[in-house]
Amino acid sequence: MVDRSFIGLRSRTFSMPIEWGKVREFARAIKDPNPAYLDPDFARRVHGGIPIPPTFLMTSMAWEIPEWESGKVVQLDYGNGVHGEQEFELLKPIFVGDVLSWTERIADIHEKAGARGGMMKFAIIEGNYFNQRGDQVAISRSVLIEFPPRTQAQ
Numbered sequence: 001m002v003d004r005s006f007i008g009l010r011s012r013t014f015s016m017p018i019e020w021g022k023v024r025e026f027a028r029a030i031k032d033p034n035p036a037y038l039d040p041d042f043a044r045r046v047h048g049g050i051p052i053p054p055t056f057l058m059t060s061m062a063w064e065i066p067e068w069e070s071g072k073v074v075q076l077d078y079g080n081g082v083h084g085e086q087e088f089e090l091l092k093p094i095f096v097g098d099v100l101s102w103t104e105r106i107a108d109i110h111e112k113a114g115a116r117g118g119m120m121k122f123a124i125i126e127g128n129y130f131n132q133r134g135d136q137v138a139i140s141r142s143v144l145i146e147f148p149p150r151t152q153a154q
Contacts (some may be wrong), residue, residue, distance in 0.1 A: 002109045002121050011104040016060055018052060020096040026056050047080035057088050057129065057138055058100065081146035084122075094131065102129040104151040107141075118148020 020040065027037035035042040036051055043050040095102070108124040127140035 002111050004109055006106050006109055007107045013101050013103050014060070015099060015101045018094060018098045018100065019094050022059065023050060023052055023096055026059060027053055030055070047093075047095075049093075049097065049105075052094045052096075054088065054090065057140060058086065058093075060100070060129075060140075061142075065130060080143060080149065083142065084145040085141075085143035087141040089141075091139065092131070092135055092137045092138070094129075094137050098137075099132045100129050100137070101132075102127050102140075104140075114148045116148070120148060121146040134151075145148055 023037055026032065032053055032055065034053075036047055037043070037053060040050055104125050104127040106123060107126045109122065111119045111121045114120045123144040125140075125142040125144065127138075127142075128136060129138040129140070131137050
């Protein structure tokens with residue numbers, strides 16, 4: 001049984017500078033040839049700065065880890081689960097040179113019957129990202145899923 005009392009729990013505020021080297025590495029890793037991420041002169045001329053790729057905020061998931069992901073608070077077994085879904089709502093442009101701060105909160109915890117028996121646990125995590133001027137620039141939504149323990153018959 002999941003403990004729904006964790007719903008609303010907030011992480012501490014994290015901070016992450018947006019650096020061109022990291023944006024360039026990320027664009028190369030996802031094989032995005034857009035010159036906006038690779039050529040600073042082009043980016044400034046066309047976009048007014050070097051923007052981030054739409055999925056770049058995924059790197060913030062490894063930048064800082066909320067205390068509930070230790071497994072001691074929410075009690076999800078991350079070794080027996082998956083990151084089931086990820087969504088980013090980009091509200092304003094984010095550029096190299098920005099310093100983002102964000103907090104995450106547990107928006108929901110629930111469980112439902114798994115197709116092979118047992119109960120699957122779900123945690124929905126929402127993050128709110130702000131730039132150094134205090135403007136909200138993005139919202140993230142993650143779905144974490146823990147599978148039921150396997151039995152000998154499976």
